Amino acid sequence: METEATFPVTQTRNSRIHEVDFDHLEFGKYVSDHMLVCDYAKGGWEQAEIVPYGNLTMSPSTLALHYGQTVFEGMKAFRMADGRINIFRLERHYERFVRSLNRMCMAILPKEVFMEGLMQLVELDKAWVPTQPGSALYLRPFMYASESRFGVKVSDEYRYIVFTGPVPSLYVNPIKVKVETHYARAAKGGTGFAKCGGNYGGAFLPTKDARDHGYDQVLWTDSATNSFIEESGMMNVMFVINGVLVTPALSDSILGGITRESLLILATEMGLRSEERPVSVSELEKAFQAGTITEAFGAGTAAVVAPINTIHINGIDYSLQGYTPENILYKLKAKLDAIRAGTEADVHGWNYIIG
Numbered sequence: 001m002e003t004e005a006t007f008p009v010t011q012t013r014n015s016r017i018h019e020v021d022f023d024h025l026e027f028g029k030y031v032s033d034h035m036l037v038c039d040y041a042k043g044g045w046e047q048a049e050i051v052p053y054g055n056l057t058m059s060p061s062t063l064a065l066h067y068g069q070t071v072f073e074g075m076k077a078f079r080m081a082d083g084r085i086n087i088f089r090l091e092r093h094y095e096r097f098v099r100s101l102n103r104m105c106m107a108i109l110p111k112e113v114f115m116e117g118l119m120q121l122v123e124l125d126k127a128w129v130p131t132q133p134g135s136a137l138y139l140r141p142f143m144y145a146s147e148s149r150f151g152v153k154v155s156d157e158y159r160y161i162v163f164t165g166p167v168p169s170l171y172v173n174p175i176k177v178k179v180e181t182h183y184a185r186a187a188k189g190g191t192g193f194a195k196c197g198g199n200y201g202g203a204f205l206p207t208k209d210a211r212d213h214g215y216d217q218v219l220w221t222d223s224a225t226n227s228f229i230e231e232s233g234m235m236n237v238m239f240v241i242n243g244v245l246v247t248p249a250l251s252d253s254i255l256g257g258i259t260r261e262s263l264l265i266l267a268t269e270m271g272l273r274s275e276e277r278p279v280s281v282s283e284l285e286k287a288f289q290a291g292t293i294t295e296a297f298g299a300g301t302a303a304v305v306a307p308i309n310t311i312h313i314n315g316i317d318y319s320l321q322g323y324t325p326e327n328i329l330y331k332l333k334a335k336l337d338a339i340r341a342g343t344e345a346d347v348h349g350w351n352y353i354i355g
């Protein structure tokens with residue numbers, strides 16, 4: 001895709017790129033030189049602009065700080081094997097952003113501001129896209145209610161911002177998860193399918209509790225009966241049971257991950273059977289007892305796959321054998337990585353290539 005300079009740019013005079021130790025990146029530590037900002041007021045979007053990354057000033061009565069109208073996306077731009085850069089599944093992220101904005105009663109960002117804005121911003125800060133295998137430029141588009149006015153109301157003003165930052169390859173050691181039967185992340189009719197800030201805020205305490213008990217993450221169950229698996233931490237969750245890739249079917253309490261969707265498509269292409277359906281806690285328990293479950297993993301942009309080696313169910317820690325590169329989760333990850341690196345054909349048009 002051609003990128004044209006659609007939006008006006010004010011270039012920084014003091015690039016901070018020399019401060020970055022690209023051999024020792026840490027997730028969330030470095031932010032690239034520029035950000036894109038676009039404001040919504042009086043019923044319309046103003047001109048989007050790219051400006052040097054910097055602090056915001058805001059009124060203490062800014063509505064987002066009180067009533068939580070905030071939505072974000074998390075995606076990555078990759079350095080391909082031939083040196084070009086691509087943003088993975090950009091349009092799909094826009095579609096989800098719109099679903100989240102609708103649920104939070106926020107103004108809808110025009111598609112070209114999202115798509116062209118990200119392409120132009122990454123092009124401008126392309127020196128920040130790391131080259132180390134597995135590393136990437138993390139992209140964080142988000143929007144918040146920027147009107148300053150106290151009193152509960154739907155905001156009439158919004159600010160959309162995108163900033164980016166280089167992140168390392170995230171290799172995750174197998175994690176221990178605990179089936180959560182007290183707290184809920186999301187309820188039927190709630191905001192679970194939207195990528196809104198409050199879903200994260202509400203998950204911190206249950207996650208801290210799980211950590212205090214020696215687990216890395218919570219395996220969320222449905223809020224009504226606590227008997228069906230929903231997600232693993234802030235990732236979708238997948239299992240291999242009887243050789244079949246199984247994942248909970250999407251609902252309004254499960255966030256539709258783009259990694260989840262991509263892995264399901266790749267599984268089919270690899271000749272693997274997959275099922276999207278309710279997965280009950282008791283099915284998992286029985287699968288452990290019968291030895292028919294062979295893999296469990298989280299799926300999300302940050303790590304692609306996060307293997308799970310222990311699942312705590314009703315007072316018992318069930319374990320999975322050590323993972324090897326022969327496991328399905330790593331084969332799926334390898335295929336996804338190859339498409340993003342351009343070493344395998346991108347037959348689905350998932351890569352949005354910059355320059």
Ligand SMILES: *Cc1c(COP(=O)(O)O)cnc(C)c1O
Binds near residue numbers: 074258300302
């Ligand atoms: C972002 C997110 C995911 C993963 O989505 P990807 O598009 O694959 O990164 C899964 N669950 C929750 C709750 C999330 O916020």
